[in-house]
Amino acid sequence: MRKISLFLLAFLLGGALQLSAQKPSDKVIKKSMLKAFKWQQKNPKHALNDWTNGAYYIGVTKAYQATGNKAYQKGLIAMAEELDWMPAPRWYHADDIAISQSYLYMKEDGVKGANLQPTVNDLDKVMTQEYDWKDENGIKPIYWWWCDALFMGPPVFVHYAAISGENKYLTANDRLYNECYELLFDQEEHLFARDMRYLWEGDKEYLKEANGKKIFWSRGNGWVIGGLALLLQQMPADYEKRGFYEDLFKKMASKLKAIQPEDGMWRSSLLDPESYPHGEVSGTGFDTFAFLWGINNGLLDRSEYLPAAMKAFNGLMACQQADGKMGWVQPIGADPKRNFSADSWEVYGTGAYLLAASEMLKLEE
Numbered sequence: 001m002r003k004i005s006l007f008l009l010a011f012l013l014g015g016a017l018q019l020s021a022q023k024p025s026d027k028v029i030k031k032s033m034l035k036a037f038k039w040q041q042k043n044p045k046h047a048l049n050d051w052t053n054g055a056y057y058i059g060v061t062k063a064y065q066a067t068g069n070k071a072y073q074k075g076l077i078a079m080a081e082e083l084d085w086m087p088a089p090r091w092y093h094a095d096d097i098a099i100s101q102s103y104l105y106m107k108e109d110g111v112k113g114a115n116l117q118p119t120v121n122d123l124d125k126v127m128t129q130e131y132d133w134k135d136e137n138g139i140k141p142i143y144w145w146w147c148d149a150l151f152m153g154p155p156v157f158v159h160y161a162a163i164s165g166e167n168k169y170l171t172a173n174d175r176l177y178n179e180c181y182e183l184l185f186d187q188e189e190h191l192f193a194r195d196m197r198y199l200w201e202g203d204k205e206y207l208k209e210a211n212g213k214k215i216f217w218s219r220g221n222g223w224v225i226g227g228l229a230l231l232l233q234q235m236p237a238d239y240e241k242r243g244f245y246e247d248l249f250k251k252m253a254s255k256l257k258a259i260q261p262e263d264g265m266w267r268s269s270l271l272d273p274e275s276y277p278h279g280e281v282s283g284t285g286f287d288t289f290a291f292l293w294g295i296n297n298g299l300l301d302r303s304e305y306l307p308a309a310m311k312a313f314n315g316l317m318a319c320q321q322a323d324g325k326m327g328w329v330q331p332i333g334a335d336p337k338r339n340f341s342a343d344s345w346e347v348y349g350t351g352a353y354l355l356a357a358s359e360m361l362k363l364e365e
Helices: 002-020 026-042 051-067 070-082 100-108 117-128 154-164 168-184 218-234 242-258 281-296 302-318 347-362
Strands: none
Touching: 026 051, 026 070, 026 347, 051 070, 051 100, 051 347, 070 100, 100 117, 100 154, 117 154, 117 168, 154 168, 154 218, 218 242, 218 281, 218 347, 242 281, 242 302, 281 302, 281 347, 302 347
């Protein structure tokens, strides 16, 4: 009798594990997305043109494109009209044009009154003007000195190049992107340091994790690979520099897959998951979006990456509460932290989930 019970238990557990690796139905995904969106709309946070909302509203944009549900577009238009189609005020700072990603798509969708001129003015300033901002040490850094910037700025430059047909915006993006890449990309680990504080060079005492390894922030690298997916979607297939971005995308995807925890969700610190007991939704959401986009667009091998993407997506869905709120989101920061729980949320966490879910809907059975 005991042997039969153990066999039955093993059979049931095996079935559950197999089920967890399957794609949820489109109906279930759409219902989950709409709940997340409605909850977030009822619980606003931060200035509308803040970078946090830039990440949220690109998720809303992709949700609209994937489902055709007008509720998403209505929310987008209300946001843009309240902001009068303006980016945030720091023209030199990539965070402040993140909201423009949604403006670009609304312009393409023929939204009445869509006005890209304020965004273009900022892009042109970045290309032609010097800025006098300095960091706390009095140093004037490169424009994109932190890896998060590679989600905020490049998709805007590349998408506007596609809309306008002017390659100067592609060229400007290449220059600014390469500066950040040369500064922060670790050629051994194939991950990005968040900023110069986390580089291991010279004779100084390095910042490191409890296990002695380098600090690579999950959301920071999620920003980068998610931004690459958004950028590549708009970059011409025959653009001479496209190969650089595709190669970087594949290198990061390969590394992330290799270090993915068994439950599918990446921890706040990528190389020291043991010190961070629960998966983090925003980093996992951006990674999942990138994996699914890569599969859907032929950059990543389906048989190799789909199991990883499926585990991650099911992990994300499990972090959604009954009212639609996405929990387990690390608050605003610049490095791995443990200061979050099932009730922790942020607008970019919702945006990351909507991005991932939108690509999951496009996945062919």
